Amino acid sequence: MAVVEETGATVAAAPRPRGGPLRSVRDSLVVAKRNLLRMMRIPEMVVFGLVQPIMFVVLFSYVFGGAIMVPGQASADATVYREFLMAGIFAQTVTFATAGAGAGIADDMHKGLIDRFRSLPMARGAVLTGRTLADLVQTALTLVVLAIVAVIVGWRVHDGVLKALCAFALLLLLGYAFSWIGALIGLSVRTPEAATSGGLIWLFPLTFISNAFVPSSKMPAVLGHIADWNPFSATVQASRQLFGNPEGVVSDAWPMQHPALASILWSLLIIVLFRTLAVRKYRSATA
Template sequence: MTATTTAPAAPTPAAPAGGLRQSVRDSLTVAKRNLIRMLRIPEVVVFGLFQPIMFVVLFSYVFGGSINLPGAGLDPGLYREFLMAGIFAQTVTFATAGAGAGIAEDMHKGLIDRFRSLPMARGAVLTGRTLADLVQTGLTLIVLGLVALLVGWRTHENGLKVLAGFGLLLLLGYAFTWIGALIGLTVRTPEAATSGGLIWLFPLTFISNAFVPSQNMPTVLRHFAEWNPFSATVQACRELFGNLPPNYPVPDAWPMQHPAWASLIWSIVIIAFFRTLAVRKYKSATA
């Protein structure tokens, strides 16, 4: 009589959990994991503050007296108030590079593959990562706002409008982290993700109304700047903060005439488009 043995069946990965509640819970779990990681490496947050602070100092005290604002002339004090919305917006969009590098590092270490083998809601890993980056961006804005107050920046509208301005900034930053997520899933190293996350941001932020008025640009660049989603948020924040010079001529382009709506629409479109692409890439990506 011969005994027969049956090899144990290979375990099959559990199906991804579904439902809004499960998705929210999984996303918050991943966000908590990334926030704890940030707390253990505080130098990442500290070094991330250096660049915007340097921009504030350089543009306020080195270039501020040389930039002619329509309706304000060469007044350095008015230029500092004009400048700060651009610095805030640049800071939140530069979080793109950090988001991309973090996801690329997780890919490189095989962590993404381990997450994909778990019964987690689709997109929870990426949503959790972007939410953690949003928290870091918010903390950076608080510190940068304090530095801005020290160099003479002031708001001239009520508190609700000021909070609405910062809300638009955070929404724009969150939208751009989804671009970073897609870049991080596409490249193979954190270094490539950092470079890929920054190289296109410089023309986007400098061909805008962030640092100089768009009215003085050549025609093609002026139209690009006026329809730039970055410019819409900057213009909206200047209006909500009360930081436009008294006689500043607002361009006729629709995003400049209705900047808060334009900023909101641009951010929602960017989130919807790049989140869809990033989640699709996440499901098929390999380390």
Template sequence: MTTTVITATTQSVRDSLVVARRNLIRMSRIPEMVIFGLIQPIMFVVLFSYVFGGAIPVPGQSSGDPVTYRSFLMAGIFAQTVTFATAGAGAGIADDMHKGLIDRFRSLPMARGAVLTGRTLADLVQTALTLVVLAIVAVIVGWRIHNGVFKALAAFGLLLLLGYAFSWIGALIGLSVRTPEAATSGGLIWLFPLTFVSNAFVPSSSMPSFLRHIADWNPFSATVQAGRQLFGNPRGLVSDAWPMQHPVAASLLWSVLIIVVFRTLAVRKYRSAAA
């Protein structure tokens, strides 16, 4: 029994890596996919830093100081970047479904969940590349880390884990719609309120009471706050909500929970679609 489980797990891992490699090769042959994925977050950094930087105060810091706001902002931009990749993941899976790729994989002796796992792993690699470029741009506009390299790497690890978790939501959306265009729209509709009703761009203390509670318990906010804590950036006024008091633990718990729930749903959806 144990040998069977180990063999099945090994095959699933191997098949997932093969599918991930296939998607990475495809990305390398279509460089505009990567380039366009970099342009949007860079635009957000520049626009928010120089257009809103001097107008949005960070509680507890120098009022209207653009450098302080840029330091406060960057964890939010990083988190927004990894979560917005969800729409692309959903569109890619919907495109594979539309082209009949699922039917081709069905004829192969491979683990059913490997198709989705490989796709999400490839998207994770692309997201990591985007974060590297974005961090370089952030340093250029004045962002700095203050708690050492290891804590900064831990912050980027939490950001990538959140992006990977959200890619499973994108996978489920991609499997649930008929066209890539619908997957892109469906992947963005819920992301905008999730990212803006959070502490990413403004402190949650500035929001009305009912929105503040939503923002404080938002999994996106937990990762943003964890990033600020680990980077040593301004955090604004920290609320009494548990996720804001323990953002690193909250970020890990939210991401793992999202992966467990949505991977299960996505794989089940994939199997029913391929049945």
């Protein structure tokens, strides 16, 4: 390990990582494996993560299903609303994983684990990338369970398995993008509790001012316009199209006319922006 002089004191400097991009990928996978093993040893983390989305499916399906009419239908139909609803529930589930990602990173920072990682000759961004990849795997497992529950309550896919898999891929891409927002929040607060609160407080307006639960055409004009350009809405709309589920009235806004492309562009933009900010924050926090 290299030794440097700083203000008259001898300080041990972290060894520099070598190996380039391949080494960075390998380091990220090692960190991801560590986080997945931790999740397996604490199954309550996965179980509690499933409870909320399942509750949303049951409550919205049976409490509101017969009262909300999807535009284009002659009357309120619980079955039609369930199919309209499920893409929104899927998207909400993958984005709410943001809070868990932020809390996990904040917990690692609080316990000093990040400092131990820093003493190793590993890529600086690998710690965050590994964490977000592990969260992506957990989110995928959650979606599988949630899809089974959705089928039980009456949700169906009408345009084939391939398109359905493409819809789930868009959902996971959105979830991965939002996990980088969670990583930045986790690095910016002092405790896991603050990371959890900070990861949820902005998600509720984001998910409810969207087309997830009601069509944007039923909102006041200003809110409807915001909902149409909401990255969350683009993924929901694209998923509905790919699942073959009812879409309601689709606005003339570009993201609603090209939802799949808009979903991909929004997700990639969020990943590039917030990964850059999170890695920069990580380097400054551990410097």
